[in-house]
Structures are given as structure tokens and as C-alpha cells.
Amino acid sequence: MxxxxxxxxxxxxxxxxxxxxxxxxxxxxxxxxxxxxxxxxxxxxxxxxxxxxxxxxxxxxxxxxxxxxxxxxxxxxxxxxxxxxxxxxxxxxxxxxxxxxxxxxxxxxxxxxxxxxxxVRNKASYEQVLKQLLTAQLDSGKQFDPAISNSELEEITFSKGGNSLQLVYYYLNIPTTAEERHCWFLLGAIIQLTNDLYDIYKDLQAGIQTLPNRMKSAIDFQQYFNSVVSKLENHLHKLPYKHKRKHAFHLGLASICSFGNTALEHLIELQAASDKLPALHTLPRKSLIIDMEKPRNIWRCMKYSYLRTSYALQETKPIVLPVQNLSYEEHVA
Known part of the structure; x- marks a missing residue:
């Protein structure tokens, strides 16, 4: 603070x-x-x-x-x-x-x-990312169309979030590798997914289609979310840096990702023992608010970060939470 x-x-x-x-x-x-x-x-x-x-x-x-x-x-x-x-x-x-x-x-x-x-040092590469972000920003107008496919929503979401964060790399005077650039992109996509999870009510009221406000099962969407986190971690493990620095980096990434998981834990509670969520557009605003100052939600973030990074203490392969590499289409079917 x-x-x-x-x-x-x-x-x-x-x-x-x-x-x-x-x-x-x-x-x-x-x-x-x-x-x-x-x-x-x-x-x-x-x-x-x-x-x-x-x-x-x-x-x-x-x-x-x-x-x-x-x-x-x-x-x-x-x-x-x-x-x-x-x-x-x-x-x-x-x-x-x-x-x-x-x-x-x-x-x-x-x-x-x-x-x-x-x-910016590499202006040609920077301009390419700007163009990709611009395309995603303009394409986001399609999110007002209820007929937009989940695959197109996913592409817009990842491009908008991933390229927004990639721009920041160009403002930092640091060398990088392809694996590190993948980390920038996927973290940006995860942040965009997380923002959409917290904005479900607002986006539904505005008629905006997002992956989170289309979810049928919070449990299945959590698997989808964690599969993206796992892809991020796969690139992290290939970074050519000392273990101590990579572990601190992993902990920071997991802390950021924990906000999205905490939102999904809240939605899983709403789903209760059912195999599907209630129709999200029928829920009142207070049901979709996630208060991050509540001790329970702070604990959820801490627990998630620990589970995703505790493997590093033994320098073995990461603990795999219940994750499957399924496409989003399979998760909302």
C-alpha cells in the first residue's frame, strides 16, 4: 500500500x-x-x-x-x-x-x-503489436452481437489483453527471450479474463458478450482458466534465469492469477451442487460482487498462489491443479 x-x-x-x-x-x-x-x-x-x-x-x-x-x-x-x-x-x-x-x-x-x-528501441516490432491491438480494439465492437462465436470472443479477449500488456515491454529497457514475450502476452490475456470475470454484471447490463458472462459451469470455466495459467507457467519454466529469480517471478504471476481464480471460487459457490450456474443475467448485482477485502477471499488468493508455486521449493515439476487442455467451446457446451 x-x-x-x-x-x-x-x-x-x-x-x-x-x-x-x-x-x-x-x-x-x-x-x-x-x-x-x-x-x-x-x-x-x-x-x-x-x-x-x-x-x-x-x-x-x-x-x-x-x-x-x-x-x-x-x-x-x-x-x-x-x-x-x-x-x-x-x-x-x-x-x-x-x-x-x-x-x-x-x-x-x-x-x-x-x-x-x-x-521504443525496436520500432518495427512495436508497430506490429500496435496494429494487432488496434485490430482487437476495433473488433471488440462485435461483442455487442449475441451471435458472436466463442472462438471469436476468445481471440478478441486474448489479443486485446495480450497485446495491451506486450506494449509495456517496449517501454522497459530490458532484453528478452521468446519465452518471456509469451509470458507478457499470456499474462495480459489472463488479466483481461479476470477483468471480465469481475465485470459480469456490468457487461450483461450493457449487452456486451464476454467469455465469463457466457459460462454455463463455473467449475468448467475454472478448468479453462487454469489451463491458460498452465500455459503461462510452461513458458516461465523455460526462461533462462536462475531458479531464485524464476521462483519469485512465478509467485508474482500466481498472485495476479489468483484474483481470477477467487472470482471463480465465488461463482462455484453460487453454482452449489448443480452441474450448471443459474442464468447469470437473472442474478442481482450483489450476487456477482467479489469483495477482495474479505478475509476469505484474501485467503483464497494466498492459497492459490501457494499451490501454484510450492513445487519450486523442491525444484520439481509444478503441482497440477485440476486442469485439462480443453478448448473453450468444450467448456461452455
């Missing part, structure tokens, strides 16, 4: 500098979201990956992560509020230097986007 408060305070001068340079005010909602996300994300994710390389996240890297969350919040507003067309979204994301700004928000996006571009 102290680290989060410290990070939140650290970015205030950065906001002042940005606003002074542009002569504009950062929208309050974007400011609040960027500070909150940054203060959680740096210690929980960035420091996790930089620790593999024997260090913590630098001040310069932290600044880039804050700019990233400003861009992310503004882009979500452009897309959700439909203030920019698909063509404009493509231009402002891929070609910010030549984009003709019409609003203060667009000027802020271009300014922070160019600051981010300036720290």
Missing part, C-alpha cells in the same frame, strides 16, 4: 509538466484512472519482470508507464464514446506525428504517444 501511495504521489509533477507543456488540463477521469492503474501496475507487473533481470523499474521507465495509461484511458474514451471514427483511431494510434488534432484530448494523446515512441 505504501508503494502504491508513493507511486501515486510521484506522478503529480509529471502531470504538471504535461499540462504546462500543452497548456491543457488532463481530463479528471483520465487523470484519476491513470494514477490508479500506474500505482498498482508498476510494483505488481513492471517490477516483476525487471526483477528477472536483477533490478527494479527505473524512474524513466515509470514515466513511460504513466504516459501509457494516459494513452490507454484516452483511447478507450475515443472508442467507447465514438468521438473518433475507425480511420481516425488508426491514424492517431499508428501515425501520431502526422495526425491533425481537433480536440484537447487528441492533443494530449498525440503528445504522450510521441513520448512513448521516443523510448
Amino acid at each position: 505504501y508503494t502504491r501511495k508513493k507511486e501515486a504521489q510521484r506522478v503529480v509533477p509529471l502531470i504538471d509538466e504535461l499540462e504546462h507543456a500543452l497548456g491543457l488540463q488532463l481530463p479528471p477521469a483520465v487523470r484519476k484512472k491513470a494514477i490508479t492503474c500506474h500505482s498498482i501496475f508498476v510494483p505488481m507487473v513492471c517490477d516483476l519482470f525487471t526483477a528477472l533481470h536483477g533490478r527494479t523499474t527505473t524512474e524513466e521507465e515509470k514515466n513511460s508507464i504513466f504516459y501509457y495509461f494516459i494513452c490507454s484511458g484516452l483511447f478507450d474514451d475515443f472508442a467507447d464514446d465514438k468521438t473518433l471514427t475507425a480511420a481516425q483511431l488508426r491514424e492517431i494510434m499508428l501515425h501520431p506525428a502526422s495526425y491533425q488534432c481537433n480536440t484537447p484530448e487528441e492533443k494530449i494523446f498525440v503528445y504522450t504517444g510521441l513520448r512513448l515512441n521516443s523510448v
